[in-house]
């Protein structure tokens with residue numbers, strides 16, 4: 001069981017697998033006013049940077065679940081580096097349907113809402129692990145401006161224009177599901193660059209080390225096309241943010 005190999009190659013050097021910088025992740029932690037001992041569940045926890053740094057900075061206790069074996073190993077190593085192995089645990093498994101044994105004060109899914117079949121389904125799933133009065137964190141893309149045509153949406157790796165909303169509409173949709181939006185931290189073009197442009201050097205180095213790998217053709221094609229596609233489309237059209245929600 002694992003995620004498609006392309007992500008394990010292109011994002012192997014990423015600590016944060018979304019368009020937030022370490023500074024923005026710290027801003028989010030501070031914005032949530034986390035108390036020591038706060039329990040956090042993170043579905044699709046990637047390489048564990050959010051839980052590990054929040055454990056170090058705020059003393060939270062965290063459980064992260066992720067389907068990438070590589071990222072889960074990196075998360076465990078990161079917990080060791082930051083000296084928080086007694087506060088966080090990382091489990092390699094499919095997070096679909098995953099509910100915590102002990103309820104948490106913060107339940108997160110940051111950039112992996114397909115786990116619950118979309119935003120609404122993921123909120124419903126996270127709610128099953130949440131204490132009364134707890135906070136749900138959803139990391140999700142939105143349109144900075146609506147694509148003029150469906151093929152622009154596809155170049156942004158969206159299935160169609162209707163996959164995402166404009167920011168105000170996304171916030172309205174949280175309200176329609178019965179949630180107050182109580183905080184948010186948004187990506188910007190510089191933080192998007194840290195996520196996307198960092199893949200290019202990783203791919204280039206991987207190609208130099210693995211020229212005869214079966215996968216080299218696919219990685220070469222991605223490295224050749226990604227810089228233009230990203231700057232023409234995703235960087236111009238797609239926003240991304242983490243939204244903190246509390247049930248009304």
Ligand code: SAH
Pocket residue numbers: 003015016017018043044045046047048049065066067068071093094095096109110111112115
């Ligand atoms: N929240 C992390 C990772 C976001 S990228 C961060 O912000 O850094 C999306 C993550 O979801 C990847 O780590 C991927 O391995 C994981 N993933 C994809 N499908 C999954 C599933 N069904 N169950 C658990 N994790 C999944």
